[in-house]
Amino acid sequence: MPLAPDESARAEAVLGRLQLLVTRKLDGLLQGDYAGLLPGPGSEAGESREYRPGDDVRRMDWPVTARTTQPHVRRTVADRELETWLAVDLSASLDFGTARWLKRDLVIAASTAIAHLTVRGGNRIGAVVGTGSGVPEKGGSASWWRRKAATAPDPVAGPVVRLPARPGRKEAQGLLRAIARTRIRPGRADLGELIDMLNRPPRRRGVAVVISDFLAPVEGWARPVRKLAVRHDVLAIEVVDPRELELPDVGVLTLADPETGALHEVQTSDPRLRQRYAEAAGEQRAAIARSLRAAGAAHLRLRTDTDWLLDMVRFVAAQRHARTRGTTR
Template sequence: MSRAGLAALGRLRRHSAAPSSGPPHLDTGRSEVTLSKLQLLVTRKLDGLLQGDYLGLLPGPGTEPGESREYRPGDDVRRMDWPVTARTTVPHVRQTIVDRELETWLAVDLSASLDFGTANCLKSDLALAAVAAVSHLTVRGGNRIGAIVGTGADMHRIQARPGRTAAQGLLRAVARTDRRAGGRTDLAALIEALNRPPRRRGMAVVISDFLAPSGWERPLRRLAVRHDVLAVEVLDPRELELPDVGVLELVDPESGAVHEVQTTPAVRARYAQAAAEQRAAISAALRHAGVGHLRLRTDSDWLLDIVRFVAAQRHARTRGTTR
């Protein structure tokens, strides 16, 4: 990660000092400077790299009907233009015109499992950085952005509002969300909350480590039927492999249970295999739901990962014809 990114997230973690009553939350004074620097970092890194007619993480196809063209492998079959196909006997799809305004909703999982990190930052810091990046990329042109934040026992809704000032306020509201209740967020209920009330077609972003029990796949598929959906998976390298340190004490942040593990070669091999299978299952579930999948790690440059993902998405959508 760049030094600027490390410094911003490092200060964010230090200034979000936890009170004795529960998990961390941001104070007002120095944390405002930290959040401002994080926003400035995102703006400097992303501006100029991702310019186009319609800037966004997932440039949506829009809802207004446009012209038809011949079907190409990879096109969404739900956009088949059956009357033209019947007349020409050649499969055609109906193109759509990009909406003038986009409404983006974030589902941000800030359960206790994200208060963990052994590399450059905590996973919760990385989730907040993802909120900053998404808001920056989608707030232009009068677009609205809102969020639902899950903190374990509670869910907090931040109404969608247009403009950069509202986006900055949303970032601060997410950062200051009271997380003292702790526990595990019901990820299925958090995603389902994005479907209520029903909204016109827009964009939905789910930010989580997706370590919740199975059950979130179905509401995610329902969400993807109407909206462009992006799943941002945050993880730490220690969730993929154990270090060779002898006896290791592990604490479940959601339940408080403590386990001592002897990190023998056999145990580390079994752990790595189980972790790889778990991540493969998460990737398969997201792929089956038909959503975009962005993986951010606490030991890598998250801004560069976002830039690469957006560039790949734009290239795939336009088959390399964009500027």
């Protein structure tokens, strides 16, 4: 089922504003020798320099180390033609927001920024976009699912769409338009399977970007991220809403699980409940960060209540500074 005309017009308007904003703010960030958002190591051998804490020991230059008796690493020149793949999670939990943005809007914004930063110079960009299965799980509210089913897409369309990697700004704009027009489906999405699709078929070394709230169980997606990082430079963009970190004191609050439809009443005026909620949310986010760090992925957290573009600019600047200091993690 295609988007309604008003929803399609809104998606086009939001995408147009985002592209203008990104162009104004991010132009000039890629001046220099790097072709993409992450200054990856490339494959062409360059000069050697002394080892610094945090350098990849796999790039040790043993002949120079032996001659100088000081550990050296071999620099490499970043590949000029870059292939970037996005794993875009648009599961039902992303259709939520209590601040300046919906989480799904932030997903589209991040995709727009990455496309702008990586599509130059003949670079290619593709994506796999995942949403719910369209099948409600047990325990969901019947009336809630009837309302969702009325706006759900054709179930035969499938929960995952692959958009092939192509060069050029026009193709990148078409890819972003397809992401923006994706309708979120009810049911749980398999984030691990979505990430694993970036490994099939095997591709030459490039950049892989995973955009999600990572609320799926860590054990379901941690191994695919580690596997992806063996061959590619991985960037994980975590989308967070402040209400997922702490509850406000607003009395009795009825909450609906966007993926199962289950309803829960919560007494938010209880300070102990709010404290337990904040502690559990903090532990969950810490576990996500640990898993991404252990996988060797760069980690960027974007919040719906802050300036996401400023956060991204700071992240890119920090990555470049870290590369000159010898580490990007």
